[in-house]
C-alpha cells in the first residue's frame with residue numbers, strides 16, 4: 001500500500017480513535033472522522049480494482065492520491081489522476097451512503113439518510129474544478145496542450161442520486177470503463193509524451209506534513225486488546241499478551257501499542273516513556289521487552305532511546 005499523507009492521516013486518526021480517553025472532548029469527533037476516512041479508503045480500493053481490470057487503449061498511468069502545493073502554497077489532494085497521451089482525468093471518489101442532492105445555483109451538496117438526517121458535504125465539483133484549473137495552468141506553463149477533465153465517482157452501491165444531480169459530472173464507479181471509452185473516442189489525437197508529463201508531475205509531488213499531534217496525557221495507557229475494540233488492557237504472561245476480559249492471546253499486541261505511540265507521539269521511545277505508555281513498573285522487564293522487539297537502540301546511559309520502525313506492525317498474528 002502506498003504510504004502517503006492520506007494513509008498516515010488515516011493511521012493517526014485510527015490510533016487516536018482507539019487510544020483517546022473516553023471523557024476527552026474530541027472522542028466523538030475523532031470516531032466520526034475515523035469512520036469517514038475508512039469509507040473513503042474503501043472507495044479508493046474499489047476504484048483501484050476497477051482500473052486494474054480495465055484495459056486502457058493506449059499507455060496510461062494512474063497516480064493515486066496525488067498531492068502537491070500550488071504557487072500560492074495551498075495544497076491539492078486528488079484521489080486519482082489518470083494520465084493518457086490524449087487526455088488527463090481527475091477523479092474524485094466519494095463513498096457516501098444515503099441519497100445525494102445538489103443545488104447547483106447554491107453549490108450546495110448534501111445527503112439525506114434513510115432516517116431523514118440531512119447533512120451537507122464539501123461540494124466535490126468545486127473541489128475537482130479547483131484541481132482542474134490548477135493543472136491547466138501548470139500544463140500551460142510547461143507549454144503542453146492536452147484536455148484536462150474531471151469527474152466524481154460514487155463508490156458505494158447503496159448510494160442513490162437525486163434527479164438534481166442529473167446534469168453534474170457524477171456517476172457510479174461501475175460506469176468508469178464506459179466513461180473512459182467515450183473519452184477515447186472524443187480525444188483521438190495523442191498530444192503529449194506520457195513519460196515526460198509523469199516526470200514533471202513526480203517532480204512537484206509533495207508529501208504534506210501530518211495535520212495533528214496529541215498530548216500523551218490525553219491517551220489511554222497499556223497494551224490494549226484489539227478483540228475488545230481496545231477497551232481493555234492486556235496482561236503479559238509467559239511470553240504472550242492476554243486479555244483478562246475476552247482471553248484473546250497475542251504475541252505481537254505490543255507491536256500495535258508501539259505503532260500507536262509512533263503514530264500519535266513520536267517515532268522513538270525511551271525506557272521510561274515505554275514503561276509509562278505500556279504500564280510496566282520494572283526497568284528490567286521493559287528492557288527485556290524492548291530487546292525482544294529488536295528495536296534499534298541509540299545512545300547510552302540516561303539518553304538511550306529506541307527507534308520504532310515504520311513497519312513495526314510487520315505481519316499479523
Ligand SMILES: [Zn+2]
Pocket residue numbers: 225226227228232243244245246247248
Ligand atoms: Zn479482549
